Amino acid sequence: MTIRPLKISASLWSADLANLESEIRRVDPYVDSYHLDVADGAYAPIMLFFPDLVAAIRGKTKKPFHVHLITQEPQRWLGAFARAGADLIIFYTNSTDKPQEVIDAIKAHGIRAGIALAVDQSITVLQPYWDQIDLVCVLGTDLGVKGIQDVATGTYDKISALVRQREDRGLDFEIEADGAIRLHTVEPLRQAGADVIVPGSLIFRSSPQQLAEMCS
Numbered sequence: 001m002t003i004r005p006l007k008i009s010a011s012l013w014s015a016d017l018a019n020l021e022s023e024i025r026r027v028d029p030y031v032d033s034y035h036l037d038v039a040d041g042a043y044a045p046i047m048l049f050f051p052d053l054v055a056a057i058r059g060k061t062k063k064p065f066h067v068h069l070i071t072q073e074p075q076r077w078l079g080a081f082a083r084a085g086a087d088l089i090i091f092y093t094n095s096t097d098k099p100q101e102v103i104d105a106i107k108a109h110g111i112r113a114g115i116a117l118a119v120d121q122s123i124t125v126l127q128p129y130w131d132q133i134d135l136v137c138v139l140g141t142d143l144g145v146k147g148i149q150d151v152a153t154g155t156y157d158k159i160s161a162l163v164r165q166r167e168d169r170g171l172d173f174e175i176e177a178d179g180a181i182r183l184h185t186v187e188p189l190r191q192a193g194a195d196v197i198v199p200g201s202l203i204f205r206s207s208p209q210q211l212a213e214m215c216s
Contacts, residue, residue: 014200058085090114141179163193
């Protein structure tokens with residue numbers, strides 16, 4: 001396996017929410033995209049970004065927006081976030097009775113499709129969708145949790161298993177690590193095979209330049 005530079009998708013959940021424009025401006029030279037967690041208070045016990053807010057900050061950067069739907073019935077939100085400027089939409093297969101229809105609808109909007117794997121989910125849930133997804137988001141912490149904690153047991157193995165599946169199937173989806181992105185976890189995640197990391201406090205409350213140099 002070739003070890004490649006890591007892409008950075010900055011999690012705006014950890015930015016200063018009262019000053020999103022200035023936060024984006026500060027880290028923009030060092031990131032490849034922005035990760036926007038959207039939560040409805042049902043699938044996980046939190047409430048986060050909504051379409052009008054995403055639309056309001058869309059013009060503040062040219063970098064792609066990755067919208068991570070931590071919601072029940074994600075199909076209800078696809079049109080609104082597509083119009084708000086999402087470039088990629090990530091969802092959970094167990095948040096809907098019709099995951100195939102969600103993928104089809106995302107693609108119909110001309111947007112890349114991703115599937116997220118919660119800590120307790122195996123990569124086997126991807127079995128029907130391997131050749132239809134553009135990104136797999138591997139959570140290293142429980143849903144709706146942020147703060148000082150380590151990567152959940154099995155996260156590195158899950159990423160490595162995804163790399164093997166990608167190689168065996170001749171596919172090119174990206175593998176993203178989301179949660180517990182700390183200075184001491186960046187390199188092990190890269191070694192496991194992650195293509196993208198989703199730093200929060202590590203980029204907004206530390207040196208974005210230092211992180212970008214680590215990932216290069």
